[in-house]
Amino acid sequence: MRQSVSVLLTLRSWILDGTLCAGERLWEASLADRLSVSRTPLREALSCLAHEGLLERADRGGYAVRSFSPEYLKQTIELRGTLEGLAARQAAEARPPAARLEPLRQLVERIDALVMHPVLDEDALSQYTTLNSAFHQHLIALADNMALAEALARIEHLPFASPSAFVMSYAHSPSAHRSLLIANDQHRCLVDAITHGEGARAEQIAREHARLAQRNLDTVLEHPARLERLRGSALIQAP
Amino acid sequence: MRQSVSVLLTLRSWILDGTLCAGERLWEASLADRLSVSRTPLREALSCLAHEGLLERADRGGYAVRSFSPEYLKQTIELRGTLEGLAARQAAEARPPAARLEPLRQLVERIDALVMHPVLDEDALSQYTTLNSAFHQHLIALADNMALAEALARIEHLPFASPSAFVMSYAHSPSAHRSLLIANDQHRCLVDAITHGEGARAEQIAREHARLAQRNLDTVLEHPARLERLRGSALIQAP
DNA sequence: CTCAAGCAATGTGTATACATTGAGCCGCTT
DNA sequence: AAGCGGCTCAATGTATACACATTGCTTGAG
Structure with a gap:
């Protein structure tokens, strides 16, 4: 290298x-x-x-x-939500054949199997991260939009902007577990919307999905113990 | 330097x-x-x-x-439209005081004065470019979203993605003149939507505004003479 | 005559030496 | 004593020299 x-x-x-x-x-x-x-x-x-x-x-x-204000982090997540929303809409409008959606469905199921357990250990969270990232990657690929994929890749160079940024920092609390459950249900709805060619719905769900990440960010910022577990937390300015 | x-x-x-x-x-x-x-x-x-x-x-x-396919150019413009849509929405939702909207209003009026003339010479087109770019810059500033502004700036490094990319290449045809008229009416509606806090409307107008650029791209691609006048045309792959 | 091995040439990647710029400080002059 | 000027030092910016890899050609053997 x-x-x-x-x-x-x-x-x-x-x-x-x-x-x-x-x-x-x-x-x-x-x-x-x-x-x-x-x-x-x-x-x-x-x-x-x-x-x-x-x-x-x-x-x-x-x-x-560089250092980042909490406001900037929120904006970055909003940005990702907007771009993933565009990807979701275009994926839906493209009416992809069922075979191309199958990987997404399977990822939803595998994440379901993970979050079924009442308590998630470090390893399960790590698997969640992997599967979640894969879901988002597949979603982008479905849009078949190279310019969009590149723009998203650039944004996700910032650690807080990645879809799985807050998973690892958010363990062992009921509300955290609920957040993961809800997130995967949004995945499920997203796949459903794309399946039926519902572009507007798909876009809206993707945006709201990112809002969940914004809420997680707020929570993490309020809990120093969780903040420590966040990759890149050293870059965040005191609010 | x-x-x-x-x-x-x-x-x-x-x-x-x-x-x-x-x-x-x-x-x-x-x-x-x-x-x-x-x-x-x-x-x-x-x-x-x-x-x-x-x-x-x-x-x-x-x-x-690098070389760019016409498809990639379309995607890039769509991307700009989506991001400017987000900016427009956030600008509207922020309910800015009238003073902050005044520059936008004045730009709309000045562009109006320009496109009022039935024929636009090179100099008028150049002024249009300046005013149009200023309008888009002010719009982004209104959103007060640094992450968004940076993302847009990166996208506009590509010559075709800038808001005024097709102005200079599109002279001396009735349809071109109409395109400029319509574009500025979209500016006007955008300001109106922001004034009244209509976020969804503002976003939709900004997106449609970029679609106008996509149509201009299609037209330019069909007319080699106009293509020559397009900055960066050498980078476009044969369709 | 063909194929393979080695060598030379070319071009990128890396190290190092040199230039330039700006800031801080000391001393001199008024 | 205060202010200005110049000097020194340090850090970035630039040039150049070197190392390594790859490719294509040449030469020799089969």
Whole structure:
């Protein structure tokens, strides 16, 4: 693998786990030293992270770790909801053959089987994350809209914007469990709407689905213990 | 100005005006030579253009000029419409004070004054472009949604996605003039909807407004003479 | 004559050396 | 004593040199 790519991965994880703090100015020489690479691949990785939105260019050159207000996080989730809504509508309007919807149905069933248990352990949550991400990926693919897929991929570079962002941070509470149940019922309704070519309904459900994530965000922000379990929480500004 | 930035601007214009052809593989050494810079700032600019979507990474390293299918262009415009729809909705729901809407009203009036003339010369079209872009910028600002503004800005890096993309290429035909008239009436209705807090209506109008751009795209694609006047037309794949 | 192996050429990726810019500080002058 | 000017230092931006990989050609063997 190219060094610039492996540096990119390392830096991204350092930003998300708080090794590099929000707002922190990054010094190329010292970073290159820590990473045992020269400044050349490091700078390429920094430039990439800036484009992803995790870094910002400082006033007089160089980069700093970006920080996000709770408001910005909400906006990002709303944005994802809007784009997934567009995907859902286009998927429905395309009237895909049943075979293309089958993977979605199966994912709904497998998630159902998971959330059936009254208590979800770490492993179950991890599986939920996988299945949930797969559902959203399949949904986007159904829309058959490359520009949309790219736009969504860019937005999901921000850790809070991904569909499964709040799953892992939200364990062991009745309301959390209920949230997962409801989310999967929205998946089910989404598949139903697409099956019947109900574009407007599909779009509305996808948007409301993202609102559930917004509610989860609010809850997590109110509970420091849960906030700690949120990937990228170090980037959130105090409200 | 940093060399990497000026190289970026030059390369972007070369890509849009067809000096660099769609699909063309870019050779760093020869490009650096043509631009009289070393490969270092050149590579930074190339990386940036790839993130903007005008270049793509080639299989075995390096970059190539991207090309876009008509379908992709349509999708990009649809995307802009969807995001501007979200902006319009949020602007309406925010119930902004009249003073914040005043610039939009004035822009509508100034565009009205422009399109009142039966024939628009090059200069009038250029003014239309300026005013139209300003209208869309003000609309986004009204939504007061930084994440949305950033997402839109990224999409509009693609030349066809900008609100005024088709104005200049569409001169001297009755249907073109009608298109501009209709577009500004949509602006007017948009302001009205926002004024009265009609979020759903505002969103729908913004989307339909982008559909007008899609129709203009279709028209331009059917008329090679107009296609030539379209910024970035060199990047469009034969349908 | 054909196929394969190795070598050369070309181009990207990486390291390093050099240039430039800006900020902070010290000292000199008024 | 205060302010200005210049110097120094440090960090980014740029150029260049080097390393590595890939591709295509050439040469030799079968």
